[in-house]
Amino acid sequence: MPSSSFASLVNLRTINATSFISYFPEPVSSSYYSCVRRVSLSKRSFCRKCKCKYSVAPTDFVAEANNASSSSYKDSDAEIALKPAPKPVLMSEGAKNYKGLSWNGELSEGEDRDKEENERSKVIESLGEVLEKAEKLETSNVNVNVDVNKGKLSGNGGVSGSGKKTKTLKSVWRKGDSVGTVQKVVKESPKVNTNDNKGGEGKVESQGGSGAAPLRPPQPPLRPQPKLQSKPSVAHPPVVKKPVILKDVGAGRKSESDPDGKSKERKPILIDKFASKKPVVDPVIAQAVLAPTKPAKGPAPGKFKDDYRKKNISPGGPRRRIISDDDLEIPDEETSELNVSIPGAVTARKGRKWSKARRKAARIQAAKEAAPVKVEILEVGEKGMSVEELAYNLAIGEGEILGSLYSKGIKPDGVQTLDKDIVKMVCKEYEVEVIDADPVKVEEMAKKKEIFDEDDLDKLQDRPPVLTIMGHVDHGKTTLLDYIRKSKIADAEAGSITQGIGAYKVSVTVDGKLQPCVFLDTPGHEAFGAMRARGARVTDIVVIVVAADDGIRPQTNEAIAHAKAAGVPFVIAINKIDKDGANPERVMQELSSIGLMPEDWGGDIPMVQISALKGQNVDDLLETVMLVAELQELKANPDRNAKGTVIEAGFDKSKGPVASFIVQNGTLKRGDVVVCGEAFGKVRALFDDSGNRIDEAGPSIPVQVIGLNNVPVAGDEFEVVDSLDVAREKAEACAELLRNERMSAKSGDGKVTLSSLASAVSAGKLSGLDLHQLNIILKVDLQGSIEAVRQALQVLPQYNVTLKFLLEATGDVSTSDVDLAVASKAIIFGFIVETLGSVKSYAENKGVEVRLYRIIYELVDDVRNAMEGLLEPVEEKVPIGSAEVRAVFSSGSGRVAGCMVTEGKVVNGCGIRVIRNGRTVHVGVLDSLRRVKEVVKEVNAGLECGMGMDDFDEWQEGDILEAFNAVQKKRTLEEASASMAAALEGVGAEL
Numbered sequence: 009m010p011s012s013s014f015a016s017l018v019n020l021r022t023i024n025a026t027s028f029i030s031y032f033p034e035p036v037s038s039s040y041y042s043c044v045r046r047v048s049l050s051k052r053s054f055c056r057k058c059k060c061k062y063s064v065a066p067t068d069f070v071a072e073a074n075n076a077s078s079s080s081y082k083d084s085d086a087e088i089a090l091k092p093a094p095k096p097v098l099m100s101e102g103a104k105n106y107k108g109l110s111w112n113g114e115l116s117e118g119e120d121r122d123k124e125e126n127e128r129s130k131v132i133e134s135l136g137e138v139l140e141k142a143e144k145l146e147t148s149n150v151n152v153n154v155d156v157n158k159g160k161l162s163g164n165g166g167v168s169g170s171g172k173k174t175k176t177l178k179s180v181w182r183k184g185d186s187v188g189t190v191q192k193v194v195k196e197s198p199k200v201n202t203n204d205n206k207g208g209e210g211k212v213e214s215q216g217g218s219g220a221a222p223l224r225p226p227q228p229p230l231r232p233q234p235k236l237q238s239k240p241s242v243a244h245p246p247v248v249k250k251p252v253i254l255k256d257v258g259a260g261r262k263s264e265s266d267p268d269g270k271s272k273e274r275k276p277i278l279i280d281k282f283a284s285k286k287p288v289v290d291p292v293i294a295q296a297v298l299a300p301t302k303p304a305k306g307p308a309p310g311k312f313k314d315d316y317r318k319k320n321i322s323p324g325g326p327r328r329r330i331i332s333d334d335d336l337e338i339p340d341e342e343t344s345e346l347n348v349s350i351p352g353a354v355t356a357r358k359g360r361k362w363s364k365a366r367r368k369a370a371r372i373q374a375a376k377e378a379a380p381v382k383v384e385i386l387e388v389g390e391k392g393m394s395v396e397e398l399a400y401n402l403a404i405g406e407g408e409i410l411g412s413l414y415s416k417g418i419k420p421d422g423v424q425t426l427d428k429d430i431v432k433m434v435c436k437e438y439e440v441e442v443i444d445a446d447p448v449k450v451e452e453m454a455k456k457k458e459i460f461d462e463d464d465l466d467k468l469q470d471r472p473p474v475l476t477i478m479g480h481v482d483h484g485k486t487t488l489l490d491y492i493r494k495s496k497i498a499d500a501e502a503g504s505i506t507q508g509i510g511a512y513k514v515s516v517t518v519d520g521k522l523q524p525c526v527f528l529d530t531p532g533h534e535a536f537g538a539m540r541a542r543g544a545r546v547t548d549i550v551v552i553v554v555a556a557d558d559g560i561r562p563q564t565n566e567a568i569a570h571a572k573a574a575g576v577p578f579v580i581a582i583n584k585i586d587k588d589g590a591n592p593e594r595v596m597q598e599l600s601s602i603g604l605m606p607e608d609w610g611g612d613i614p615m616v617q618i619s620a621l622k623g624q625n626v627d628d629l630l631e632t633v634m635l636v637a638e639l640q641e642l643k644a645n646p647d648r649n650a651k652g653t654v655i656e657a658g659f660d661k662s663k664g665p666v667a668s669f670i671v672q673n674g675t676l677k678r679g680d681v682v683v684c685g686e687a688f689g690k691v692r693a694l695f696d697d698s699g700n701r702i703d704e705a706g707p708s709i710p711v712q713v714i715g716l717n718n719v720p721v722a723g724d725e726f727e728v729v730d731s732l733d734v735a736r737e738k739a740e741a742c743a744e745l746l747r748n749e750r751m752s753a754k755s756g757d758g759k760v761t762l763s764s765l766a767s768a769v770s771a772g773k774l775s776g777l778d779l780h781q782l783n784i785i786l787k788v789d790l791q792g793s794i795e796a797v798r799q800a801l802q803v804l805p806q807y808n809v810t811l812k813f814l815l816e817a818t819g820d821v822s823t824s825d826v827d828l829a830v831a832s833k834a835i836i837f838g839f840i841v842e843t844l845g846s847v848k849s850y851a852e853n854k855g856v857e858v859r860l861y862r863i864i865y866e867l868v869d870d871v872r873n874a875m876e877g878l879l880e881p882v883e884e885k886v887p888i889g890s891a892e893v894r895a896v897f898s899s900g901s902g903r904v905a906g907c908m909v910t911e912g913k914v915v916n917g918c919g920i921r922v923i924r925n926g927r928t929v930h931v932g933v934l935d936s937l938r939r940v941k942e943v944v945k946e947v948n949a950g951l952e953c954g955m956g957m958d959d960f961d962e963w964q965e966g967d968i969l970e971a972f973n974a975v976q977k978k979r980t981l982e983e984a985s986a987s988m989a990a991a992l993e994g995v996g997a998e999l
């Protein structure tokens with residue numbers, strides 16, 4: 009066997025499905041196994057590059073990349089085509105004959121299996137002993153220096169000669185293997201101490217016995233580089249990393265088969281020079297332990313399988329244990345412990361030493377993970393968030409947050425829960441985006457796959473993947489969707505995909521076969537972040553579009569965060585590669601810098617460079633997406649009542665409430681009774697994404713449903729129930745629950761709100777503060793309008809009056825909305841919805857204001873009016889005239905001023921400001937006005953009069969009296985916030 013193939017032994021590795029392409033170099037030679045990219049991705053997998061197809065078991069397996077021969081492996085459950093593992097170079101006869109453990113890829117069957125198992129356990133047991141004893145051997149400073157002059161490796165790869173047997177070979181002897189045929193552990197090329205080798209004695213022969221070529225050490229595979237094309241070749245010279253010294257670990261010891269130790273010459277065995285702490289492990293033994301890496305069976309299909317898959321899923325896609333080259337490149341420190349370089353070294357980590365190392369690594373990792381890391385997007389529910397929680401999410405101290413609030417005049421004394429607005433304010437400072445946790449909850453997204461019942465498990469069938477396209481504004485999402493829609497849907501249908509169903513089905517050719525997949529038609533604007541998140545909830549895969557001329561932008565990060573939070577794998581489409589200035593490599597670098605390493609660079613994130621405009625590589629993208637989908641093993645049981653999620657809902661004048669569902673399990677049929685949130689009804693009609701009437705819709709299929717009594721909320725889960733009574737009961741229970749939730753959330757009791765802070769702010773110092781909250785119930789036609797309205801309302805300053813949305817939902821205004829408005833003193837705003845006559849009169853009776861709009865700006869204007877209506881008006885003094893005190897008289901109980909009106913007029917009851925020597929000495933109301941002796945209402949300029957005030961009589965001659973009328977003036981939001989800012993600033997200075 010060529011020495012170079014020895015190196016291939018270490019290339020046996022358990023690989024990860026998603027990164028398989030990058031990890032496997034081309035084979036050296038094998039016509040049958042012409043593609044070594046084949047791995048155990050799923051039951052049906054194929055190579056993305058050369059499209060070769062094969063079948064493998066849905067689990068990890070050991071694959072080998074460099075061997076020259078091939079064989080196949082067959083398991084009872086799954087047919088598996090493996091590249092055959094190489095035969096060990098220095099394989100002992102015993103090992104070769106060891107059925108079931110042979111490294112030629114063949115596994116013995118039937119009774120051989122039992123035998124094999126027994127043998128294995130024995131070997132494992134003995135390996136343990138070997139390790140133990142070798143350790144003892146080490147610690148007792150056994151002289152392990154080898155007389156290399158006497159040592160010689162046999163041409164067949166074993167250690168020949170009569171060196172004393174070592175304890176480390178005990179397990180082999182138990183099996184009856186002779187020492188001489190057992191391969192010794194070789195970590196590095198034998199670089200024999202020349203002093204010891206003088207005269208050629210004790211030289212180490214190569215495996216082929218040539219003597220010229222040094223034993224080739226097993227090479228860790230090269231780390232995959234971009235566009236990995238490396239073909240490890242037998243012709244390549246071995247890369248010698250570390251020198252090796254020869255030791256005879258068996259020196260001075262007696263063999264069991266040769267008690268006197270005389271019959272055989274002591275032979276050297278090769279040991280890494282760093283091997284001082286670790287016993288030598290015979291590769292045969294190692295193989296015995298490691299070899300039968302037959303594909304383990306995956307968990308049972310269905311829920312458990314799903315759980316299993318979820319556990320193993322990574323943000324970038326489903327991931328099994330990845331053995332990277334780094335893993336195989338054992339660091340010196342570890343090498344000194346391991347001291348063996350054996351085929352399947354990875355599995356050898358199961359040894360005790362490795363366990364220790366791994367435990368330590370895990371501890372360090374856990375400590376790292378425990379340290380808070382600043383989030384980029386924070387989901388905040390209506391209830392707000394505790395200071396502690398916020399501090400953790402922002403990776404700062406609680407004191408910092410409190411300090412920041414104090415500096416703004418906000419003193420959350422003793423109150424630990426910050427309301428959503430304050431959380432937003434704080435987050436803004438730290439450049440963290442806040443998104444509403446309601447109605448989209450990450451936890452709900454995470455549980456999306458818990459859609460199977462126990463009964464489904466043995467009836468599961470493949471279902472099409474549901475995909476969502478996300479990305480930054482203008483990066484080409486719509487163009488990509490349009491291209492896919494136009495090119496992948498039959499022309500006849502394409503025109504009719506304008507139903508606003510929110511999703512459509514396309515067919516993608518994979519491996520020559522048409523396979524369906526479903527795209528969620530999510531909008532791309534920032535305002536629709538929540539909708540995108542909702543998309544991710546039913547989504548199996550996210551396609552994140554990044555423009556090659558623009559790179560990562562805020563919404564790219566947001567999309568990635570949403571996909572990660574939802575545990576949904578994603579594929580990156582680097583778009584606009586046709587454009588001048590496009591730099592896909594730079595985008596890949598940017599992505600890798602945030603931890604998304606492209607598959608082509610050895611990572612596990614699939615990235616495809618496309619031009620959505622020209623359709624370039626869009627097929628590749630779809631194929632990649634389908635590959636990722638395949639890894640997900642998406643299943644559902646079509647033979648059961650349907651369950652799924654509402655993806656869009658609204659009110660149609662002619663059809664009534666309409667809802668788009670994605671069926672996630674079961675089959676939805678016309679006539680079924682469905683319940684989704686507060687809405688329920690019998691399915692009167694079903695329409696597909698082309699607007700065609702259909703009778704039923706199976707798993708993953710988007711469908712528009714008519715027949716509900718009310719408009720459900722997008723994101724609600726729906727299910728088919730047995731009868732309308734059951735549906736009604738469930739809907740009512742849901743309505744009750746929601747009502748209670750809303751009631752308890754109505755005014756932020758017990759939380760720090762800007763309003764409640766008014767009283768908390770240093771007693772009376774900010775008496776000018778004018779803080780209010782406008783409670784709003786928003787009813788709209790489509791779910792997307794909610795964010796649109798909210799976005800439009802953001803232009804309104806909310807320093808003095810904050811907007812609190814108690815309910816945002818689609819559908820007409822109902823009596824329950826009115827009830828909520830009564831309980832929370834809210835105003836109902838409706839956008840493109842109606843109010844039935846009965847609801848109108850109900851609202852009138854209850855004194856609830858219902859305002860309906862069809863133009864968003866009118867709505868915004870009215871909300872502004874309502875907000876400004878809550879502001880306290882300010883008093884303005886409008887001058888009407890002035891007078892001068894010419895004399896002071898005593899009159900009954902007090903003194904009065906004899907005045908001359910010099911300007912305008914003075915009016916009884918008007919305001920008077922008394923100015924003496926340029927300073928105001930009093931401001932009050934004119935209580936008595938006389939002309940000569942008569943009481944008059946007003947006196948004009950040029951006339952004399954007597955003036956008296958109830959609370960002031962210290963007139964002096966020469967005082968100037970300014971007469972004014974006090975008028976109440978309404979303020980705009982901007983004026984109010986300006987005075988608020990000024991007030992806070994003043995207090996801030998004092999604090």
Ligand SMILES: Nc1nc2c(ncn2[C@@H]2O[C@H](COP(=O)(O)OP(=O)(O)OP(=O)(O)O)[C@@H](O)[C@H]2O)c(=O)[nH]1
Nearest residue numbers: 481482483484485486487532533584587619620621
């Ligand atoms: N040259 C080139 N232009 C593209 C490509 N894809 C999209 N565009 C252009 O980029 C602009 C934005 O594309 P859209 O598809 O509207 O982007 P979007 O991400 O959907 O934008 P929003 O819906 O606003 O978030 C349009 O002018 C497209 O024609 C492409 O592959 N190449």
